[in-house]
Every structure is written in structure tokens, then in C-alpha cells.
Amino acid sequence: MRALAATLLLILASLSTAAAQQVPGNKETVEIGLSTDTIAITSGFRGTDLTVFGALDNADPLIQRQGRYDIVVILQGPERDFVVRRKDRFFGVWINAESVTFQHIPASYSLASTRNLQDIAVPKIFAQLALGVNNIYYEPMPDGFSSSASLREFTKELPRLKLKQSLYSQRPGEVQFLSSTLFRATLSLPANVPVGKHQARAFLFRNGEFLRESSTSLNIVKAGLEYRIYKAAHENSLLYGLFAVFLAVITGWMGRLMFRKD
Amino acid sequence: MGSGSELGIYLPIAEISVNIFVLFGMGAAVGFLSGMFGVGGGFLITPLLIFYNIPPAVAVATGANQVIASSFTGALSHFKRGTLDVKLGTLLVIGGVAGAGIGIYVFVLLRELGQLDLIVSLLYVIFLSTIGGLMLLESVRSMRRTRAGQLASLKKPGQHNWVHRLPFKMRFRASKIYVSIIPILALGAAIGFLSSIMGVGGGFIMVPAMIYLLKVPTNVVIGTSLYQIVFVTAFTTVMQATTNQSVDIVLAFLLMSGGVIGAQYGTRIGQKLRGEQLRALLATLVLAVGLRLAIELFVTPDDLYSIAIALAAPGAS
Numbered sequence: 340m341r342a343l344a345a346t347l348l349l350i351l352a353s354l355s356t357a358a359a360q361q362v363p364g365n366k367e368t369v370e371i372g373l374s375t376d377t378i379a380i381t382s383g384f385r386g387t388d389l390t391v392f393g394a395l396d397n398a399d400p401l402i403q404r405q406g407r408y409d410i411v412v413i414l415q416g417p418e419r420d421f422v423v424r425r426k427d428r429f430f431g432v433w434i435n436a437e438s439v440t441f442q443h444i445p446a447s448y449s450l451a452s453t454r455n456l457q458d459i460a461v462p463k464i465f466a467q468l469a470l471g472v473n474n475i476y477y478e479p480m481p482d483g484f485s486s487s488a489s490l491r492e493f494t495k496e497l498p499r500l501k502l503k504q505s506l507y508s509q510r511p512g513e514v515q516f517l518s519s520t521l522f523r524a525t526l527s528l529p530a531n532v533p534v535g536k537h538q539a540r541a542f543l544f545r546n547g548e549f550l551r552e553s554s555t556s557l558n559i560v561k562a563g564l565e566y567r568i569y570k571a572a573h574e575n576s577l578l579y580g581l582f583a584v585f586l587a588v589i590t591g592w593m594g595r596l597m598f599r600k601d
Numbered sequence: 602m603g604s605g606s607e608l609g610i611y612l613p614i615a616e617i618s619v620n621i622f623v624l625f626g627m628g629a630a631v632g633f634l635s636g637m638f639g640v641g642g643g644f645l646i647t648p649l650l651i652f653y654n655i656p657p658a659v660a661v662a663t664g665a666n667q668v669i670a671s672s673f674t675g676a677l678s679h680f681k682r683g684t685l686d687v688k689l690g691t692l693l694v695i696g697g698v699a700g701a702g703i704g705i706y707v708f709v710l711l712r713e714l715g716q717l718d719l720i721v722s723l724l725y726v727i728f729l730s731t732i733g734g735l736m737l738l739e740s741v742r743s744m745r746r747t748r749a750g751q752l753a754s755l756k757k758p759g760q761h762n763w764v765h766r767l768p769f770k771m772r773f774r775a776s777k778i779y780v781s782i783i784p785i786l787a788l789g790a791a792i793g794f795l796s797s798i799m800g801v802g803g804g805f806i807m808v809p810a811m812i813y814l815l816k817v818p819t820n821v822v823i824g825t826s827l828y829q830i831v832f833v834t835a836f837t838t839v840m841q842a843t844t845n846q847s848v849d850i851v852l853a854f855l856l857m858s859g860g861v862i863g864a865q866y867g868t869r870i871g872q873k874l875r876g877e878q879l880r881a882l883l884a885t886l887v888l889a890v891g892l893r894l895a896i897e898l899f900v901t902p903d904d905l906y907s908i909a910i911a912l913a914a915p916g917a918s
Contacts, residue, residue: 383611383618420911424715427905432723432898435715440911493906500908531616565851568613572846580842583850584835587669587857594861595674 368396369410369543370553371524378528379562386505386530389414389449393541394520402545403519409452409459409544410514411470412524414557416447416506417535420480423493423500439493440480446533447506448472449526451513460547468549470542472498472507505529534559614849615659621855623653628667628859635671635860636867638883641802641830643668644732646856648725648890655852657718661708662841662848663856664800665834670857671864672802672830679824686775686821690828692782693807696789697796697833704797705840712845713912722894724799729891732805736884740877747877764814776817776825784814789829797837802830 371393391412398408421444427436452459456471465474477494501507506529513525524541540554561569572579609618627649635642643664650660679685711717767781788810792803807826811817817825842848871879 383609421908422715422911423906423908425906426902432719433900433902433905434719435907438715496906497908500904500906503904504908565611565613568850572614572842572848572850576843576846577839579850580839580848583666583842583848583853584669584838586850586854587666587835587838588673590854590857590861591670591673592677594670594858594865595677598862598865 366397367399367408367543367545367550368553369541369551370394370396371412371539371541371555373539373555373557376556377558377560379560380528380532380534381561381563384530384532386532387528389526389528391524391526391539391541393522393524395516395522395543396520398519399545400519407546409454410522410524411450411452411456411459411542411544412514412526413451413470413540413542414447414449414526414528415445415538415540416533416559417445417537418443419446419533420444421497423497425493425496437489437493439490440482441494441497442478442480444477444497445475446535447529447537448475448501449507449528450509451524451526452509452511453514453516455511456509459544460549464547464549468542472502472509504531506531506533528559532559534561610851610855612655612659612849612852614663614847615655615852617654619653619655619852624852624855625859627653628856629863630859631856632671632860632863633867633870634863634883634886636864636869637871637879638867641668641671641804642860643801643803643834644725644729644799644805645887645890647721647800648729648894650852651722652893655849656847657721658708658712658845658847659849659852661721661798661800662838662845663853665796665837665841666848666850666853667856667860668796668800668802668834669831669838671860672804672827672834674861676824676827676831679827682824683775684821685824685828686773686817687828688771689773689776689778689785689817689821690825692771692785693789693792693825693829694832696786697793697829698836699786700790700793700795701797701833701837701840702793703790704794705837705844707794708798708841709844715909719898721799722898724795726891726895726898728795728799729887729894733884733887733891737881737888740880740884744877744881762814765816776815776821778816780815788814789833792829793833793837796830796833797840800837802834804830 371391373391393410393412395408395410402408420440420442422438422440424435424438426433450471456465465471468474469476475498477497479490479494498507505527508527508529510525510527514522516522535558537557537559538554539557540552542552543550610621611618627646631642631645631649634640634645646667647660647664650664651657676685708717711720764784765780767783769782770779771782772779788807792807795801795803795806804826807829808822811822811826812819838848
């Protein structure tokens with residue numbers, strides 16, 4: 340798989356000076372930085388890993404030696420409304436029957452953490468932070484038809500489908516400390532990653548307690564001829580349609596010219 | 602699916618990577634068949650695209666686009682030869698545009714309801730099995746007749762039917778008929794509707810309907826049908842592009858260029874090898890495609906649940 344090698348680097352210099360001014364003790368800070376704010380993916384993009392570097396400063400050396408600092412990094416795509424449908428059988432034919440629409444759902448969600456989430460903190464903390472594929476707030480759109488039981492059922496299916504499409508992923512162990520302060524998080528950018536503004540966030544935990552988070556944003560855009568065609572189809576759809584007709588007429592006509600015997 | 606990345610091309614609207622040669626070959630094969638049998642081929646292209654994992658909405662819209670290329674040259678040569686009834690064709694176009702407009706509206710509605718894929722498949726199963734079945738029956742019958750030493754007679758004597766009792770009659774000089782415009786507009790509308798929902802030209806329905814219902818002489822039937830198909834599929838393409846953004850120009854171009862080349866060879870072979878056996882072969886192929894689509898409707902899907910971006914919900918502003 341040839342994939343875009345997108346390695347994003349931390350702006351270390353500014354962080355270490357800021358860290359030096361902090362009082363040691365209970366003042367651990369976490370920072371992540373990206374060397375670019377825009378990634379252009381081409382049409383041949385088959386998915387890749389995105390490496391994010393970060394720094395943990397003012398860490399307590401004792402706690403650090405015990406390995407009790409944990410970091411969770413996520414990359415969250417733009418929010419969209421999604422509809423989940425279930426097929427039922429009618430006269431032998433499988434038909435989309437019940438459906439539930441969910442509002443403001445991140446189109447993609449990639450998580451990397453130092454360990455399994457349940458080893459980092461109790462579930463309640465992750466629920467409060469809405470951190471993790473199963474803790475994202477899935478807001479069903481009220482339609483008056485669906486029972487609360489089916490809302491629960493569809494709410495459970497949504498992350499499963501997203502995980503299946505590789506649009507959501509959780510990778511425990513993919514945040515690694517490179518030194519006492521520097522860490523690296525490997526997130527996944529799937530082939531079908533949505534374009535738009537993505538947000539990278541880092542969460543710092545100590546002894547199962549959430550300390551603080553930092554975030555930065557990343558714009559994912561598509562590049563290349565294919566994307567220009569896509570844009571034309573959506574932004575100048577009338578012109579695009581007329582051109583499609585024109586192209587068909589010309590192709591048919593050229594074929595006739597090429598093969599005419601007389 | 603093969604991951605031959607070197608031959609892969611990304612379709613901007615279908616949003617998947619496909620193999621150039623598979624699509625070109627698909628266009629060529631269908632073009633060959635359409636040249637050989639004088640059919641548009643849209644009714645084979647769309648299901649084949651669906652089998653190749655192209656989203657049905659894109660397959661239908663692009664199918665209509667592709668049909669223009671194969672019909673345009675045909676219509677042009679019929680026009681030059683004078684085997685085209687422009688007046689009759691224009692009335693069919695007017696009906697067709699209305700039908701296609703309704704079709705697009707239904708298409709959007711079905712897409713929002715998440716039932717588009719099902720309805721497209723169902724329509725194809727019904728049409729392919731009916732047309733394939735009739736063709737097979739007809740070719741077997743004429744094979745028997747040939748064996749019995751009789752001459753195959755296609756045209757029935759011009760008996761008047763209920764169609765000729767309808768009002769608003771109009772005279773069509775090129776076709777030498779005097780007939781009500783109601784069945785003409787209705788036929789045009791039905792074809793236009795199918796064109797927008799199924800991505801077909803509709804010649805396979807239009808030609809028999811014109812012969813048996815309107816009693817149009819066979820020499821102007823093909824030309825007039827092609828004339829209507831060009832305008833209605835062009836209208837459908839523009840409508841699909843503006844309302845659903847589902848016309849994939851790259852996909853259409855691959856299919857068209859394959860189709861145009863295939864059609865040339867098909868026409869040559871078809872002129873040499875005209876026969877009931879060939880027609881029986883096409884009928885079997887049509888039936889097989891229909892059967893394949895039908896099986897997919899009945900087989901339990903791997904995953905009962907599916908997820909899609911919510912389109913503008915009806916009623917919500």
C-alpha cells in the first residue's frame with residue numbers, strides 16, 4: 340500500500356520554554372502540536388497512520404517511574420447527521436424498515452491511548468469526558484415513531500457500524516513515551532476519511548484521575564483532478580450536467596467518425 | 602475486488618477505486634451486444650455497475666448519461682436517411698420530459714426514505730425477467746418455425762385497436778398514421794419515468810409499443826425511438842446532475858468510449874450473424890442478470906443494519 344506519509348511534528352521549542360516557567364508539583368501539562376494545519380489527500384489515498392507528537396511537562400518523576408501517567412489522544416472528524424437503518428423481511432425480500440437519525444455525530448473518530456481505557460480510569464470518568472467510541476454522545480433526532488427500546492438498539496449499532504467502516508477506531512497502546520517528556524500517538528486516517536476540519540485532542544490522566552487536555556485542529560482537504568470534478572458536480576451542477584451531455588454527444592460522434600468506412 | 606493499483610482509477614462521484622479495463626471492457630461488451638441487436642444497452646449497464654459495487658444512485662444517473670452516446674449517432678444517421686418522424690418524436694420527447702421530471706422527484710423521495718436501492722433492483726428484476734422471458738419465447742418459437750420451413754412474419758396486419766378511438770387525433774406524415782396524441786404523450790412519459798429511475802433509454806419498451814400500439818411502420822420506429830431517447834436521457838442527465846449530483850462523468854466516459862468501439866464491431870457481426878440463436882443467447886443473458894439481482898433481494902444480508910449520511914429530512918427546514 341502506497342500511502343501518504345503524513346508525519347506531523349511537534350513544535351518543541353515553544354513548549355519547553357513555556358514549561359520552564361511552570362511551578363513543579365501538581366502542575367503537569369500536556370501539549371500536542373502538528374507541524375501543519377492542512378493535509379491534502381489525493382484520490383489514490385488508501386488510508387494511513389497519522390503520527391502526532393506531544394510533550395508531558397512538569398511530571399512527577401516518581402509517578403512517572405511507576406507508569407501512572409496516561410495519555411489519550413483522539414482525532415475527531417467534522418460533525419454530520421447520520422441515519423441508521425435496519426432491514427426486515429417482507430414477503431421474503433429484505434427491505435430497509437425502521438430507521439433512526441442521529442444529529443451532530445463525528446464523521447470519524449480515531450483514538451490512541453497508553454493502555455486499555457478501563458486500565459486508565461473508571462468508566463464514569465470517560466463518560467463524563469465523552470471520551471471513547473462508546474462514550475460519544477449519540478443524539479437521536481426525535482421523530483415520535485421510535486420506541487425507547489429501539490432508540491437504545493440503534494444507538495448501540497451506530498458505533499459498531501462506524502467501527503466496521505474503519506471510520507472509528509480505538510488503539511490502546513498506541514501512545515508511547517519516547518522519553519520522560521516526549522510521547523508519540525499513532526492515529527488512523529482511514530481511506531474514507533471525511534474532508535473538513537478535524538480536531539486533535541490529548542487527555543492527561545494521573546493515577547486514574549483526569550488532569551487536563553489540550554487540543555489543536557487539522558484541516559483535511561482533497562486534492563487532484565478527481566476532487567475538482569467532485570467539486571464541480573456539487574457547486575456548478577447545472578454546468579456539470581450540460582457538460583456530461585456534451586461529452587456523451589462528442590464521444591458518440593467521434594466513434595462514428597473513427598469507424599465510418601465511407 | 603482486485604487491488605491492481607496501477608490500473609485503478611478513482612471515480613469522483615461514486616467515490617470508489619475501480620479498474621479502468623474492467624469498466625472499459627464492460628462498456629465494450631454491452632456496446633457490442635447493443636450494436637449486434639440494435640438495443641440501447643442501458644438495461645444491462647446499470648445492473649452490471651451495481652454488481653461492480655457502484656452505488657445504485659450513481660449507476661442509474663450515469664447509465665442515462667452513457668445511453669446518450671450510443672443513441673446520438675444512431676439518431677443522426679436515421680435523420681439523414683429520413684427514417685425518423687420528427688413530429689412524432691417531439692411529442693414523445695414532451696411526454697418524456699414530463700415523465701422524467703416526475704421520475705426524478707420519486708427518485709429523490711426514495712433516496713431520502715432509504716428505499717432507492719430496493720426499488721431500482723425490483724424494477725430491474727421485473728423488467729429483465731419479462732423482457733428476457735418474452736425474447737426467449739419468441740426466439741424459440743421462430744426457431745421452430747424455421748425448422749418447419751415457414752417464413753417468420755413479424756408484422757401483424759394493421760388492425761385498429763382501442764388506441765385509435767381516443768380523441769385529439771393528429772396526422773403524422775412520415776409515419777403515415779393518424780392517431781390521438783394521448784397515447785403518444787403517455788408512452789413518452791412512461792419511458793421518461795423509467796429513464797430517470799432505471800437509467801435506461803427505454804428502447805426495449807418503446808419499439809414494441811410503437812409497433813403494436815401506435816401502428817408506426819417499422820422503418821421509422823427505430824429512428825424515432827432513438828430521437829426521443831437522446832433528448833430524454835439528456836434531460837434526465839441534467840436533472841440527475843442538478844438534484845442528486847449522482848452523474849459520474851469519469852465512469853460515464855469509460856463506459857461510453859468502450860461502448861462506442863464495441864458497438865461498431867457488434868453491428869458488423871450482427872449483420873453477418875443474424876439469427877434466432879443469437880437472440881436466444883441475449884435473452885438468456887438478460888434473464889441471468891435479472892436472476893442475479895433477484896437472488897440478492899432474497900438472500901439474508903451480512904449486516905441487517907446500515908448507516909448513511911442523513912439527507913435533508915422531508916418537512917424539516
